[in-house]
Amino acid sequence: MNTQDAAIPSLDSDLADGAITPIDRPTLHSVVVSRLRDMIIEGVLLPGTRINEGQLGQQLGVSRTPLREALKVLAMEGLVELVPGRGAMVCVLTAKDVRDMLEVLSSLEHLAGTLTCQNASDAQIGAVRTLHDEMLAFYRSGDRLQYFKKNQQIHSALIVLAGNASLAMVHDILQSKMRRIRYLGDQNDDTWSGAVADHEEMIAALEARDGPRLSAALVDHLTRTWDRVKDAI
Template sequence: MQGIDGGVSALDRVTPLNRRTLHDELVGRIRDMIIEGQLAPGGRIHEGQLGQALGVSRTPLREALKFLASEGLIDLVPGRGAVVRRLTAHDVRDMLDVLVALETTAGRLLCRRASDAEIAAVRTLHDEMMGFYADRNRLEYYKRNQAIHAAIAALSGNAFLAASHEGIQSRLRRIRFIGNEGPEKWAGAVAEHEEMIAALEARDADRLAAIIARHLERTWERVQGVI
């Protein structure tokens, strides 16, 4: 672009803003705050205070809150604004029942359809998760853990199954995170994941489905007392 005097305009040296990056970072940060309980279930999100704490204006903040509402993590309530969604024990039990059906089916399909490279990619996620477990980094452990469950659904090759799984898993983010509170609960979940990856690498569909079903049932046992 030329300036009035025919030279190069200063605008040509301006780097365009990457609004998507800002949006993604903001969504991720607020999501983590909900998962870790910094924004408590049932609590109203004060846009002014949160925006000031995060150093953003209300417009990108509201866009992020709308996106998180689409994930089921918050509710946009007339007259109150954004409120962190509180799930009942009945909600959680119902969603876990559906996840059992989806993930066991996905596991069977994955054993039959996935390439060796795709299974190796799941192993990589597992190894990264175990590294974070060794460091006792709960949030990063949890993110790899959820990535593994999402990968099982995605690699099933059934897009409808994967989409249904994503919708439920997003609503259970906080619940799945608190399921690892306490060393015994966490160690139990890790042991189940070790069994899962071994069954997957052996392409033992029946064994993998049984372990997934047991893992999700024990997830319910780990969280029902703290919902």
């Protein structure tokens, strides 16, 4: 073996050491789940709509098997209801449902604000800042759906960094069910800019490691979320 060959690490060794990670290729299943989720969030599939599997599968160019598997995932997320004998329907949330979930989310995020400022590393806070900056780029370009997705990643990250698995589990369930409603909160320029201002305060509090300030910012944000969406429910 020459010196050049010796300088090249073995691929088998790298895999064994975990130095090389497999390329993440999206499966048909994950693509269908993501597409259907976006259709519900954006209102292409409206609340109360019965999903015609044959017609929808034809529109998406997929068979019923991956479509049904995707609907099962969305049912677990609370976006779709599987009704025996009737198939799948997009879930409907009443005003009371939304108020109740926002109240619980407020309590969870209030707790998370303090814990996250205590437990997050500098690198983790920097990663949230990166998500925030990416979100602002989508805001400036007017891409509401990609902005919303990044927005939700930020909220999830703040919860995960609190370091409480039970808190994260309950928050994830409610946040999933609220996706369509929260997306409605950014449908005009005034409410959208207000939500961005809320996030600016949240990231400032996080970077200052000011737990009470972050908790207050998260709760205020959710309180204003109700004001933004109540007329659309």
